[in-house]
Each structure stands twice: as C-alpha cells, then as structure tokens.
Amino acid sequence: MDSLIFFYFAGIILVTATLVVALRNPIYSALSLLVMFFHVAGLYVTLHAEFLAAIQIIVYAGAILVLYLFVVMLLNVKREERIHRQSLVAVLLGATLLTEAALLVFQSKGPVFPDATSSGSAGEVTGNTESIGQVLYSTYLFPFEVASLILLVAMVGAVILSKKGLLDQKS
Amino acid sequence: MTVPISYYVVLSGLIFLIGLVGVLTRRNIIIILLSIELMLNATNINFVAFSAYLGNLSGQVFVFFALTVAAAEVAVGLAIIIALYRHTPSINVDDFRLLKW
Structure with missing residues (x-):
C-alpha cells in the first residue's frame, strides 16, 4: 500500500x-x-x-x-524558439552522461544507509512541528537569522531592481 | 516504511535531470527559472527522505532554509526579468548578449 x-x-x-x-x-x-x-x-x-x-x-x-x-x-x-544551435553537441554530451549515470546506478551495491527499522527513537517524533521548532531555534539558530537577512536583502534588491529607469540611464 | 530509500533518490535524481534539461535547452527565461525550482524541489525530496529514514530532523530544517533561498531567488530573479524586459522587450535568453565579449 x-x-x-x-x-x-x-x-x-x-x-x-x-x-x-x-x-x-x-x-x-x-x-x-x-x-x-x-x-x-x-x-x-x-x-x-x-x-x-x-x-x-x-x-x-x-x-x-x-x-x-x-x-x-x-x-x-x-x-519563442525551442531548439538552438548546439543541440547536436547537447545530444551527444547528454547521451554520454546518461550512460555514465546509468552505469553508476546499476553497478552500485545495496543500500549504504541503515533501514528505517534500525533508526532510533528519534524517528518517532520526525515531522512534528514542535520538534522541528526545537531543532530550528536551538541548533540552527544562527542559520535561521542569516535566512532572515537573505530575505531582507532579496526584498531590497527586488524593490531596487524593479524601479523605473534603472537600465535606461546607462544606455 | 516499505518504500526503500533508493526509490526516493532515483526520483529526485530524475526530477533534477528534468530541471537540468529545462535549464539547458529552453530559451524562455521564465521557464529557466521554473526549471531551477524543479531542481530545488528534487534536492528537497532527497533531504526529507533521508531525514525520515535516518531519524534526524536536520534534513527538514535544511529544506526550510532551501525554501527561504528559493523565495529570495524568485523575488530577485523576477525583478531582474522585469528590469531586462524594460530594457529589451524580450524574454528569450538569446537576445541578451550584453555581457558576451
């Protein structure tokens, strides 16, 4: 199921x-x-x-x-134009890489990681909002603050980029 | 959980490949950004699958951060697209060769 x-x-x-x-x-x-x-x-x-x-x-x-x-x-x-000039090179390179990836996948041995049954008691609370919050606000507190900084920078950048006359004054 | 983790890895690998093909072959700049979203989702699936199978919540926290970065990337990327469209009325990436030598 x-x-x-x-x-x-x-x-x-x-x-x-x-x-x-x-x-x-x-x-x-x-x-x-x-x-x-x-x-x-x-x-x-x-x-x-x-x-x-x-x-x-x-x-x-x-x-x-x-x-x-x-x-x-x-x-x-x-x-919109779909296909462009390098499509032949792209097909050749893609076929090579696909063959390589298929070889890597099908030649590998069994699972390297333990099964779900062998994982400890921590697996029981996985997905709980409360436990995510505890991990997020204790272990990953600094990355959390950095993420807020990223959002601030993105907001300022989006406002400035979509301002009128940004590219016109240079050309 | 009866589904082995290799299925999730293969699924996310396939989604990542589809996104990569989209980035490399499509010329519409909006579709290229959508394909980047596909690749981000592929890594998120991997994170959540490994987090569930290893019983470690860090993977889900990292998906949270990836989501934040994706939102920032979309905001800045779409602002760049709109600024470019004001400059050159096109969303075909072949039309933008300002930075080429």
Missing part, C-alpha cells in the same frame, strides 16, 4: 515535471508546476514531514507560483 501511494505521487511528479519543461506556453508550465508542488507535499506527508508539506503548499504554491504567474501575465510574450 505504501509503495502504491509512492508510485502514484512519483508518477504524477515525473509527468508534471516533464510537462513543465516540455510545454510551450509559460502559463501551462507554471500550472503543471503547481500540480507538481501539491504532489511533492503529498510525498512529504507520507514521509511524516507534515509541517514541511504545509509550508510547501503555502510558500511554493501560494507565494512563489503566484509571483511567476503574475510576471508571465505581465510580460505576455508568446513568441
């Missing part, structure tokens, strides 16, 4: 991820990315990371994707 749920989520994720890259219209790409985000959140729930599933839906689907759709509809550009 568990593997059935996993294969459902994995299949939908792979199909929608391919659609994101393959579709021509950026709006359709963004919408299939939305479906993919929801299924990734479902995958998180099966991995007992409920807090991250909620965060995934709120931040990714609610904030980031809305920003994408906003910009796509603001720019409203339809014309």
Whole structure:
C-alpha cells in the first residue's frame, strides 16, 4: 500500500515535471508546476514531514507560483524558439552522461544507509512541528537569522531592481 | 516504511535531470527559472527522505532554509526579468548578449 501511494505521487511528479519543461506556453508550465508542488507535499506527508508539506503548499504554491504567474501575465510574450544551435553537441554530451549515470546506478551495491527499522527513537517524533521548532531555534539558530537577512536583502534588491529607469540611464 | 530509500533518490535524481534539461535547452527565461525550482524541489525530496529514514530532523530544517533561498531567488530573479524586459522587450535568453565579449 505504501509503495502504491509512492508510485502514484512519483508518477504524477515525473509527468508534471516533464510537462513543465516540455510545454510551450509559460502559463501551462507554471500550472503543471503547481500540480507538481501539491504532489511533492503529498510525498512529504507520507514521509511524516507534515509541517514541511504545509509550508510547501503555502510558500511554493501560494507565494512563489503566484509571483511567476503574475510576471508571465505581465510580460505576455508568446513568441519563442525551442531548439538552438548546439543541440547536436547537447545530444551527444547528454547521451554520454546518461550512460555514465546509468552505469553508476546499476553497478552500485545495496543500500549504504541503515533501514528505517534500525533508526532510533528519534524517528518517532520526525515531522512534528514542535520538534522541528526545537531543532530550528536551538541548533540552527544562527542559520535561521542569516535566512532572515537573505530575505531582507532579496526584498531590497527586488524593490531596487524593479524601479523605473534603472537600465535606461546607462544606455 | 516499505518504500526503500533508493526509490526516493532515483526520483529526485530524475526530477533534477528534468530541471537540468529545462535549464539547458529552453530559451524562455521564465521557464529557466521554473526549471531551477524543479531542481530545488528534487534536492528537497532527497533531504526529507533521508531525514525520515535516518531519524534526524536536520534534513527538514535544511529544506526550510532551501525554501527561504528559493523565495529570495524568485523575488530577485523576477525583478531582474522585469528590469531586462524594460530594457529589451524580450524574454528569450538569446537576445541578451550584453555581457558576451
């Protein structure tokens, strides 16, 4: 049953991820990315990371994707060329790398990591919002503050970059 | 958990590959940013899977940080796209060769 749920989520994720890259219209790409985000959140729930599933839906689907759709509809550009000059080199290099990766994957031995059954009592509380908060605000307190700084810098940068006349005064 | 962790690793590897192909082959700058989101999600799946299997919460905290960086990247990236579009009315990356020699 568990593997059935996993294969459902994995299949939908792979199909929608391919659609994101393959579709021509950026709006359709963004919408299939939305479906993919929801299924990734479902995958998180099966991995007992409920807090991250909620965060995934709120931040990714609610904030980031809305920003994408906003910009796509603001720019409203339809014309796009798909294939470009280096496609032959790209196919050759890609085939080589794919063969290499397949060899690495299929020649490897069994799992290096212990199974879920051998993990200790810490596995029982995994995904609990309270325990995530305790780890986040004690062990990772400094990275947490740095993350807030990153958000501040991004906010200032976005405001300055989208100001009118930034690029015009140089050209 | 009956699903072995190698399945999750293969899944996230495949998603990362799809995102990489999108970054390398598409010319639409918005689709390139969307493909970067795909790659970030692939690493997040890996983090959460290993966090669940090893019984260690640090992986989920790192997904939290990756999400923060993704949000910052989207805000700055889309602002850059809008500024570029004001300068040159195009979102095709082949049209932007200002920094090429």
